[in-house]
Amino acid sequence: MHLPQITELLRQHRSIRRFTDQAIDPVLLNDLITAGQSASTSSYIQAVSVVQVNDAGLRNQFAELAGGQKYVQTAAEFLVFCADLNRNSQRASRVAGEALDFAWTEQFVTAVVDTALFAQNVVISAEANGLGCCYIGGIRNNPQRVTELLALPDLVFPVxxxxxxxxxxxxxxKPRLPLTTVLHKDRYQSALEFAAEIDGYDAHVRDYYERRSQGKLTMTWSEQMSKQAQTQTREFMQEYLKTQGFMHK
Ligand SMILES: Cc1cc2nc3c(=O)[nH]c(=O)nc-3n(C[C@H](O)[C@H](O)[C@H](O)COP(=O)(O)O)c2cc1C
Known part of the structure; x- marks a missing residue:
């Protein structure tokens, strides 16, 4: 079957962590952000802001707080995608003539979903234009510091x-899980039902890591998940989010 070009492009995705010195035309960058804005948005909230980080000193600080990720310094552009309910709160309060806070947990969820959809549109559009991308969740190692560095107000979360x-x-x-394990038919099917498929996938992932690391890294997907499950993960997040004004209700 001949796949439409966009589907083929999506299947070719891989994260890029080494970049040439070539700059990105500002007109192209604006087009990418406009593509991001074109994504669906829950109840039209448009709860996304993007901070373009140009300053070299700031870039260094981001690279460091993300755990020493050098490509944050060397990429032509580094963008911080924020779930932003501050704008909504301001405008809603102005119309209502009283402070409206956007502090429901559901509103936080919708803002984060909006941010992910927006960003993925940017990524697809960027890849279609010959660019490479790498998401940096590592900035959530220290969201408070990111908040200070970018002067983020209440109700803005750097995702x-x-x-x-x-x-x-x-x-x-990078290999993905077999289709049968993610596409469920009529009812949820537990991973127990797909043990053999996932064992096969694990072997495939081990080969992939061995090839990628010239034999230095041997790890299956299940082993990687086991390690993650046993590692404390950004335990400060709930407190940080509440301090930023989110999820009080
Ligand atoms: C929200 C999010 C955060 C990520 N954070 C990082 C990161 O901090 N550093 C990094 O090198 N890759 C990061 N990645 C990239 C993933 O590691 C990568 O997408 C995954 O291993 C699959 O590889 P692929 O994108 O090449 O297919 C992130 C991906 C997502 C979606």
Whole structure:
């Protein structure tokens, strides 16, 4: 079957972590952000703001707080995608003539979903234009510091960063779970029912990591998940979000 070009493009995705020096035309960058804005948005909330980080000193600080990720410094562009209910709160309060806070947990969820959809539109559009991208969730290692560095007000949460630039590498595609394990028919099917398929996938992932690391890294997907499940993960997040004004209700 001949797949439409866009589907083929999506299947070719891989994160890019090494970039050439070539700059991104500002007109193209604006087009990418406009593509992001074109994504669906829950109840029309449009709860997304993007901060373009140009300053080299700031970039260094982001690279460091993300755990020493050098490509944050070297990418042509580094964007921070924020779930932003501050604008909504301001405008709603102005119309209502009283302070309206947007502090429901559901509103937080919709703002984060909006942010992800917006960003993925940017990524697809960027890849269609020959650019490479890498999301940087590492900025959530220290959301308070990001909040200070970017002067984020209440009800603005930095969800992730994004490195963008012209690729200086062509990595192998990273294998995904078998389709049968993610596409459920009429009822949810537990991973127990797909043990053999996931065992096969694990072997495939081990080969992938061994090839990518010239034999230095041997890990299956299940082993990676086991390690993650046993690692404390950004335990400050709930407190941080409440301090930022989110999820009081
Ligand atoms: C929200 C999000 C945050 C991520 N954060 C990082 C990151 O901090 N550093 C990094 O190198 N890759 C990061 N990634 C990239 C993932 O590691 C990558 O997408 C995954 O391993 C699959 O590889 P692929 O994108 O090449 O197919 C992130 C991806 C997402 C969706």
């Amino acid at each position: 992730f960063g994004l490195c963008l630039g012209y690729p200086d590498q062509s990595p192998e595609r």
